[in-house]
Amino acid sequence: WDVASLYCSFSSFCECDFRPDLPGLECDLAQHLAGQHLAKALVGKSLKAFIQNPAPSKPLVLSLHGWTGTGKSYVSSLLAQYLFRGGLRSPHVHHFSPIIHFPHPSHTEQYKKELKSWVQGNLTACGRSLFLFDEVDKLPPGLMEVLQPFLGPSWVVYGTNYRKAIFIFISNTGGEQINQVALEAWRSHRDREEISLQELEPAVSRAVLDNPHYGFWRSGNMEEHLIDAVVPFLPLQRHHVRHCILNELAQLGLEPQEEVVQAVLDSITYFPEGEQLFSSNGCKTVASRVTFFL
Numbered sequence: 001w002d003v004a005s006l007y008c009s010f011s012s013f014c015e016c017d018f019r020p021d022l023p024g025l026e027c028d029l030a031q032h033l034a035g036q037h038l039a040k041a042l043v044g045k046s047l048k049a050f051i052q053n054p055a056p057s058k059p060l061v062l063s064l065h066g067w068t069g070t071g072k073s074y075v076s077s078l079l080a081q082y083l084f085r086g087g088l089r090s091p092h093v094h095h096f097s098p099i100i101h102f103p104h105p106s107h108t109e110q111y112k113k114e115l116k117s118w119v120q121g122n123l124t125a126c127g128r129s130l131f132l133f134d135e136v137d138k139l140p141p142g143l144m145e146v147l148q149p150f151l152g153p154s155w156v157v158y159g160t161n162y163r164k165a166i167f168i169f170i171s172n173t174g175g176e177q178i179n180q181v182a183l184e185a186w187r188s189h190r191d192r193e194e195i196s197l198q199e200l201e202p203a204v205s206r207a208v209l210d211n212p213h214y215g216f217w218r219s220g221n222m223e224e225h226l227i228d229a230v231v232p233f234l235p236l237q238r239h240h241v242r243h244c245i246l247n248e249l250a251q252l253g254l255e256p257q258e259e260v261v262q263a264v265l266d267s268i269t270y271f272p273e274g275e276q277l278f279s280s281n282g283c284k285t286v287a288s289r290v291t292f293f294l
């Protein structure tokens, strides 16, 4: 324990290195996040309500769903960047990945103890902590049970005020269902921006509950309404991938180069077989393809 965390544990005002810059986040999302009108709106709205409330009644719990490469990790890292001074490297941002942190299903009981004490210890050190769980559908079943007491509205758990924490869960579960809704909207000539959360949420929730490998399936978080927002990420079309390529070129300090843009777009595979509408891996491989074609 350093002096700062000791101070934090006695001071309800302590915000550690939590320095939220919501206008900055909104601006970055508006400029760089392609094709995700629902994610943009939902993340912005839930964060604003949560951060502006000096005494939230429960932690903020977001569940991000969608096809690979559609921006779930990207949005999470922007969140960390605009909420904490140290961004993803802040000592109060905790990132869990099944392959790295929970690789052996036979060690689940040990992982449960460790996860519970890790979350508890870090919330004691700083109530304003961000816990990021990647590939939730690949976590050992039952592991997430230990998180349940931290996600709800109780006043205090194990002597710690945890209501200012943020939990983000990421998975591909529900991705196929989201893709189907987006495809049907396109086939019936509906504007993509008309796709509403009400259309997607039931399908995503069903996919989560039906998936026996999904951590929440056993822990009951879905049923108990501990999740504040189910955030669907739509599959990306060719013009969205173009946006990602231009982002990448700008990041490299380069002007848009049409031959590179076309070469990258043409090297990507699209689905379904007939319409060739959505990028098979979203923008996941854009960075490496840009480097290749430069």
Ligand SMILES: Nc1ncnc2c1ncn2[C@@H]1O[C@H](COP(=O)(O)OP(=O)(O)OP(=O)(O)O)[C@@H](O)[C@H]1O
Pocket (backbone or CB within 6 Å): 032, 033, 034, 035, 036, 066, 067, 068, 069, 070, 071, 072, 073, 074, 075, 171, 172, 233, 236, 243, 244, 247, 282, 283, 284, 285, 286
């Ligand atoms: N909607 C998007 N707008 C802009 N860039 C994007 C978008 N989606 C993905 N990217 C780019 O592609 C990279 C990979 O995407 P990201 O890691 O966020 O995918 P993901 O949805 O988390 O995929 P997975 O489910 O496979 O983990 C990002 O770092 C970002 O540069």
